[in-house]
Amino acid sequence: MGKIAFEEHFMTPGFEAYSSSFISLIEAETARVLTRRLNDFDDERIAIMDRNGIDKVILSQTGPGVQGEPDVQTAIDRARQSNDFLAERIARHGDRLAGFAILPMQAPETAAEELERCVRDLGFKGAMVHGHTDGVYYDARQFDVVWDKVQSLDVPFYLHPTNAKQDPFCFADHPELLGATWGWGVETGSHALRLLFGGVFDRFPDIKLVLGHMGEGLPFLRWRFDSRFEAYPCGVTLKRKPSEYFGSNILITTSGVCSHHALIGAIGEMGAENVLFSVDYPYESTELAAEFLDTAPLDDATRQMIGRDNAVRLFKL
Template identity: 65%
Template sequence: MTRIRKIALEEHYMAPGFERYSKGFLQHIAPAVQAELSRRLTDFGELRLAEMDRAGIDVTVLSQTGPSVQAETNLSDAIGLARQNNDFLAAQIAGHPTRFAAFATLPMQDPKAAADELERAVVQLGFKGSLVNGHTQGRYYDDPAYDLFWERMQALGVPMYLHPIDMPAIPPAFAGHPELHGAAWGWGVETATHALRLLFGGVFDRFPRLKLILGHMGEGLPFLRWRFDSRFAAYPHGIRLQRAPSEYIGSNIVITTSGVCSSPALVAAIEEMGAEAVMFSVDYPYESTAIAADFIERAPLDERTRALVCHGNAERLLGLAPR
């Protein structure tokens, strides 16, 4: 069958030496599945390209799988390893420059170091933005110290993909239920909350051109826009925003479909946020490329909207030339 052209934005790899950071969540995966994931994460050739071809994915934006350097406690190591990781990724992309693009790994332990590495990755290596695996040892990026970073990111005109990570501490409500801690629930709660901290912390008011990407159909945020407006108006707690909370979700905050292959959820997200705020993704290799491709091609969308979601929005956001 002829596939519609697609660009995928949440597609992971593993750089040498970064395996130690992922042991926390990989330990819960069966050994055989873990071995297959490792094979796919470390491949930058025929295995990955063949899967892309079968699904009609023209360009994949690669990012280091989590938690990456966000888990590093030593600042100098985090800075050096982020640079090392980005140089490694640039070398892989050089082998297939029309098929692969990149999101940078950033040492968010230090706002200036993160800003400098983002600028180097974008200006010198040609990266399209960054993917950051959530908080860094419990430090969230609404902290005013990060305004230096956000100012540089806005000036560069590139997005950040805010990817899930474990919560800094397990809430009492999760006690005795390890199934709630990670990808099934806790990661989405953690990431959505981090995004809301940025929103209510005024980051998007101070830097109105910022673009934050959330995966997994927006970690649930698109479906609560009305309630955010209603309850924030009732209980503002002294916070003043330039716009209603819902207006940031769809403008400053955009989303991908990664890991949520549900047509009703997709249609609802588009209805809430607009067709230009939703982009296709897979979450490779943790989700099925074939299922994601079939889902987006069969979803009840008009062809203009399908083209925007599959590739048009990503082309505009990342500065990728249409083909």
């Protein structure tokens, strides 16, 4: 089975400052390796794919990208710059690499136009956006133009973690809870729930939102979302039960959660056709992720569905 992975990152030249606060927390030698791998498209990246049975990866600018840019015009210009840079690098290995667009969500109409350009002209497979833009979430109606374009182009929108606009008070004096350990999942899962309860999937029923890290834990609470929303709807009306948007609109990847128990639980909640393999390279180990899938207690058909077939269908490969 040739695997396909699509939470696999790179760094656009000049974007390093956006990630500096995150990278600065990492031990110096680890940061050096990460930087080398983020900047490589030809040698180490392809060799690691070959060693671990990964046929194709869909690359995305590492976070927060232009979502961390306060100036709107600069965000627009740099998004286009990054997307053009990625398209040039993909062209050198078109059989192995593909791309996600980054979008200047500071300007929703321009973001929609940039997505269309990237899909139609550059051949990109969708978009990856690194969470909110300066504390603005995408259930707000000004982003409907983006969701309409996502739906009409029939490409997925990967909602990737980022830092909260303001750290929750319960994290005070516990910096270890910030970032990827816990805080990013809380932030991103909450953003996804805003989209669900904010009616985005009712207004645009065909969009596919992708969440990494076993869906940021949300699939395991589907029953509770239904139970408590029925008890406390707070004036919100949805066309379906909250649990029913999982699988139809929300898909998940295995990135960064190499637990067989979690995988079996996610399949039980989501259905195998809505769970997809990914690594989160270079922040997670490709070797460990590949071994995790290869040794998972699955029949061969389900393993291939998660490792490859679901991605082929989602990205029309």
